Amino acid sequence: MFENLSERLSGVFDKLTSQGSLSEDDVKTALREVRVALLEADVSLPVARDFVKAVQERATGQAVTKSVTPGQQVVKIVHDELVNVLKGDTEDTELLKVDNPPAPILMVGLQGGGKTTTTAKLAKRLKEKQGKRVLMASLDVYRPAAMHQLEVLGQQIGVDTLPIVAGQKPADIAKRAKQQASMGGYDVYMLDTAGRLSIDDELMAEVEAVRDVTNPRETLLVVDGLTGQDAVNTAENFNDRIGISGVILTRMDGDGRGGAALSMRAVTGKPIKYVGLGEKMDAIEEFTPDRIAGRILGMGDIVALVEKAQETIEAEQAERMMKRFTKGQFNMNDMKMQLEQMLKMGGMEGLMGMMPGMGKMAKQVKDSGFEDKTIKRQIALIQSMTKRERANPALLQASRKKRIAKGAGLEVSELNKLLKMHRQMADMMKKMGKMGKGGMLKQAMKGMIGKGGPQGLEDMDPAKMAEATKALQGSMPRGMGLPGLGGGALPPGLSGFGKKK
Amino acid sequence: MSLFGKLKNRLLKTSSKLDEGLDAIVSEKSEDLGGEPSVDATAEQATPTVDIAEKPSVSPATNPVEPPKEAKPDAEKTPTIATPPVEGEAAEKPSLLGRVLGRKASTAGPRRVLDDEMLEQLEELLISTDMGVETSLRVTAAMAEGRFGQKLSSVEIKQLMAAEIARIMEPVATPMPLYQKTPQVILVVGVNGSGKTTTIGKLASQFRAAGKSVVIAAGDTFRAAAVEQLQVWGDRAGVPVLTAPEGSDPASLAFDAMTKAQESGADLLMIDTAGRLQNRADLMEELTKIVRVIQKKDPSAPHNTLLVLDATTGQNALNQVDAFQKLADVSGLVMTKLDGTARGGVLVSLADKYGLPIHAIGVGEQIDDLAPFDPKDFATALMGLED
Numbered sequence: 001m002f003e004n005l006s007e008r009l010s011g012v013f014d015k016l017t018s019q020g021s022l023s024e025d026d027v028k029t030a031l032r033e034v035r036v037a038l039l040e041a042d043v044s045l046p047v048a049r050d051f052v053k054a055v056q057e058r059a060t061g062q063a064v065t066k067s068v069t070p071g072q073q074v075v076k077i078v079h080d081e082l083v084n085v086l087k088g089d090t091e092d093t094e095l096l097k098v099d100n101p102p103a104p105i106l107m108v109g110l111q112g113g114g115k116t117t118t119t120a121k122l123a124k125r126l127k128e129k130q131g132k133r134v135l136m137a138s139l140d141v142y143r144p145a146a147m148h149q150l151e152v153l154g155q156q157i158g159v160d161t162l163p164i165v166a167g168q169k170p171a172d173i174a175k176r177a178k179q180q181a182s183m184g185g186y187d188v189y190m191l192d193t194a195g196r197l198s199i200d201d202e203l204m205a206e207v208e209a210v211r212d213v214t215n216p217r218e219t220l221l222v223v224d225g226l227t228g229q230d231a232v233n234t235a236e237n238f239n240d241r242i243g244i245s246g247v248i249l250t251r252m253d254g255d256g257r258g259g260a261a262l263s264m265r266a267v268t269g270k271p272i273k274y275v276g277l278g279e280k281m282d283a284i285e286e287f288t289p290d291r292i293a294g295r296i297l298g299m300g301d302i303v304a305l306v307e308k309a310q311e312t313i314e315a316e317q318a319e320r321m322m323k324r325f326t327k328g329q330f331n332m333n334d335m336k337m338q339l340e341q342m343l344k345m346g347g348m349e350g351l352m353g354m355m356p357g358m359g360k361m362a363k364q365v366k367d368s369g370f371e372d373k374t375i376k377r378q379i380a381l382i383q384s385m386t387k388r389e390r391a392n393p394a395l396l397q398a399s400r401k402k403r404i405a406k407g408a409g410l411e412v413s414e415l416n417k418l419l420k421m422h423r424q425m426a427d428m429m430k431k432m433g434k435m436g437k438g439g440m441l442k443q444a445m446k447g448m449i450g451k452g453g454p455q456g457l458e459d460m461d462p463a464k465m466a467e468a469t470k471a472l473q474g475s476m477p478r479g480m481g482l483p484g485l486g487g488g489a490l491p492p493g494l495s496g497f498g499k500k501k
Numbered sequence: 502m503s504l505f506g507k508l509k510n511r512l513l514k515t516s517s518k519l520d521e522g523l524d525a526i527v528s529e530k531s532e533d534l535g536g537e538p539s540v541d542a543t544a545e546q547a548t549p550t551v552d553i554a555e556k557p558s559v560s561p562a563t564n565p566v567e568p569p570k571e572a573k574p575d576a577e578k579t580p581t582i583a584t585p586p587v588e589g590e591a592a593e594k595p596s597l598l599g600r601v602l603g604r605k606a607s608t609a610g611p612r613r614v615l616d617d618e619m620l621e622q623l624e625e626l627l628i629s630t631d632m633g634v635e636t637s638l639r640v641t642a643a644m645a646e647g648r649f650g651q652k653l654s655s656v657e658i659k660q661l662m663a664a665e666i667a668r669i670m671e672p673v674a675t676p677m678p679l680y681q682k683t684p685q686v687i688l689v690v691g692v693n694g695s696g697k698t699t700t701i702g703k704l705a706s707q708f709r710a711a712g713k714s715v716v717i718a719a720g721d722t723f724r725a726a727a728v729e730q731l732q733v734w735g736d737r738a739g740v741p742v743l744t745a746p747e748g749s750d751p752a753s754l755a756f757d758a759m760t761k762a763q764e765s766g767a768d769l770l771m772i773d774t775a776g777r778l779q780n781r782a783d784l785m786e787e788l789t790k791i792v793r794v795i796q797k798k799d800p801s802a803p804h805n806t807l808l809v810l811d812a813t814t815g816q817n818a819l820n821q822v823d824a825f826q827k828l829a830d831v832s833g834l835v836m837t838k839l840d841g842t843a844r845g846g847v848l849v850s851l852a853d854k855y856g857l858p859i860h861a862i863g864v865g866e867q868i869d870d871l872a873p874f875d876p877k878d879f880a881t882a883l884m885g886l887e888d
Contacts, residue, residue: 036634039628039634040633040634040816041816042631042815042816042817044629045625045628045629046629049625110813110838110841111694111696111838111866112693112694112695112696112811112838113694114693114694142866143730143866144729144730144732144733144734145726145727145729145730145732145733146726146730148725148726148729149724149725149726149727149729149730150725151726152725152726152747153725156725197840197841198841199841224694224811224813224814226692226811226814226815226817226818227813227814227815228631228813228814228815228816228817228818228847229628229629229630229631229815229846230631230813230815230841230844231815234813234841251692251693251694251778253778253780253781254692254778254779254780254817255778255779255780255817255820256815256817256820257816257817259815260815279693279723279724
């Protein structure tokens with residue numbers, strides 16, 4: 001739906017022939033596009049305006065490196081500046097201040113922003129990662145069953161909740177929570193307030209009362225990552241009235257561009273501490289400026305792709321597969337697993353969509369016939385094989401092939417295609433396996449299994465990314481076998497692949 | 502009306518910023534006409550007063566749901582609705598004329614020549630209401646047509662833009678259709694936290710008040726305590742709520758609910774669903790399964806599929822409408838949380854691009870905080886026009 005900023009810019013810069021340095025006019029034209037891109041990503045207008053101004057100053061007169069186009073250069077400057085703003089200058093190593101037990105954490109925000117879910121997620125994190133004893137209390141006396149919701153979530157994650165007493169005022173519940181937390185020896189107590197509008201004086205006064213009673217160590221504003229221009233008002237009002245110490249963006253697993261992140265950061269100057277990435281209780285992560293910056297600019301989210309792979313590939317399974325691969329073994333069972341993996345990760349289109357600059361590619365791939373349906377058919381073919389055949393595809397001669405094709409309701413030619421693909425992949429695996437234990441395969445696999453993500457991704461700048469994308473684009477449509485590489489088909493593994501070749 | 506009044510009050514509170522912005526834009530390069538006689542100001546004030554008088558007749562419906570069965574009152578309403586725009590134009594004319602003839606009926610205050618730069622600034626102003634770049638461009642362009650080079654005051658600009666916005670919104674302001682078929686199945690979908698459950702509670706209460714027998718199926722079997730929340734709403738509205746244990750298949754609950762609703766002869770069956778982000782393929786698949794299953798009972802069901810949208814959502818609302826329309830065949834929209842600081846410009850953008858009917862808007866947490874959508878009131882409120 002949205003045009004990718006790099007595409008937008010390349011349109012503008014196609015007309016430009018002069019190279020050397022960015023002239024003022026170049027920058028102006030480019031920045032108009034940047035501004036539109038920011039606005040379409042729901043960055044608030046005043047924030048977008050200031051941001052563009054800052055970029056203009058930085059960009060004018062900058063030398064353009066020969067290897068990149070002026071467009072890429074501008075994208076890089078914009079990207080860097082975005083990261084800059086998102087990061088801020090506060091070098092807060094500590095995510096949450098939860099010393100001096102019992103430390104109160106106050107959660108505030110609009111209705112439907114995800115406060116209750118986030119409260120539970122944070123509590124789980126504090127409990128499991130930092131070994132804290134946490135008590136949760138719901139101060140939401142308005143929404144039906146809100147207190148019950150927190151109670152149920154508490155049971156699910158094994159965190160205590162304050163017993164519900166009907167008819168109490170929020171400030172009284174807060175007092176009770178404080179009391180119970182200090183008596184019960186809790187390290188942290190979290191107060192989940194009702195959703196409220198920042199312009200609702202009565203309700204804002206109520207939070208103020210709660211704040212005064214508990215004097216929270218952290219006051220976290222929970223904001224829907226899909227919020228539009230209103231983000232500024234909300235952030236400003238909450239910060240003015242209550243004084244927030246950080247922001248949590250929820251629903252960042254959606255396909256919103258997350259411009260609210262920039263608005264929040266710029267307006268409040270408060271760090272964005274976490275992002276919520278789903279409905280499961282562990283779907284919360286620390287905020288990483290680089291990723292959001294790329295997302296706001298519509299450059300695809302490579303890191304998200306890698307992490308999605310981590311999610312779906314079970315580490316153990318991957319480990320086992322790696323061992324097999326390094327030995328040069330790759331049979332139909334492995335192949336099936338890889339194909340299924342791809343489907344799980346959202347199919348070809350889903351994968352392509354996450355890679356930068358691959359929007360168009362997705363279509364090409366579709367045209368070339370390699371789509372999800374093909375993958376499903378290939379799985380069907382493998383399923384029609386006997387166990388022995390799967391373990392040792394060399395067994396297959398004409399009669400077996402006929403039987404398998406029939407079983408899958410397909411032609412023998414399709415089976416042949418599959419076998420060819422398998423052979424290519426097996427060869428590849430053997431080669432990679434021979435490269436030794438420190439070889440590329442292992443690195444690629446590490447990328448999937450290890451937490452930190454592969455090296456070089458973090459500091460990958462757009463120019464490099466564009467290069468990698470080119471390499472990808474070059475190799476993808478030709479080698480039909482490549483998508484089937486599964487683990488290896490991830491961009492980090494693949495981009496390295498293209499280069500070394 | 503009172504509901505819209507509430508909305509308007511809230512909106513006006515925040516649209517003062519819009520006002521400031523607009524005033525700043527206008528005064529930036531205005532020729533100072535501060536010495537304009539105060540008589541003119543009163544003359545201008547008189548024009549909007551006429552507008553107020555018309556308004557009650559424009560929005561007679563207090564219920565967002567107008568049964569087609571009541572064809573007669575509808576027929577009576579139609580002429581009342583049809584007339585005001587004509588009167589509105591008539592009321593506008595003298596001021597236009599007056600402007601040409603020595604600018605008598607204009608507002609006091611600075612005026613500015615409408616030029617490219619100002620257009621761009623106006624466009625930004627609209628963008629800041631979440632209207633999106635494209636639609637903002639269209640609205641400002643339509644406003645500027647034929648007025649380029651004229652000197653306009655901020656009130657005039659607001660009126661012109663409000664008129665253009667109302668024009669875009671007019672076709673989508675339709676109440677939810679009711680059919681003879683019973684039970685009429687209403688499927689309610691949306692992303693997490695958009696206000697589906699609350700909206701169902703409010704709708705059920707209104708249907709109930711209109712003398713319909715309503716059954717609610719609590720299809721959000723995923724979120725903790727969602728079922729309890731809906732039960733409270735059901736109690737408030739006096740409507741039975743069918744439930745299933747947490748974690749069970751919502752499609753099977755929908756099927757059971759269909760069976761029960763058919764047996765009990767209910768007029769309406771409202772099915773709540775769990776919130777889902779539109780890019781989650783697995784969850785969207787679950788939704789299509791619910792539709793498939795209820796179609797086994799009644800091939801024409803669901804008769805209405807309402808998409809509940811959070812008005813504070815930015816441009817992602819377009820993605821949401823797009824995805825839900827493709828997968829769940831959305832028949833209408835309900836916009837919630839319009840009582841916040843969000844001005845809901847995204848509605849204009851949605852109307853412009855998709856033209857899906859907006860059945861109702863949510864303006865608060867109380868059971869009666871659901872109002873029919875009135876394009877004119879919305880447009881004036883959005884632009885921060887006072888009447």
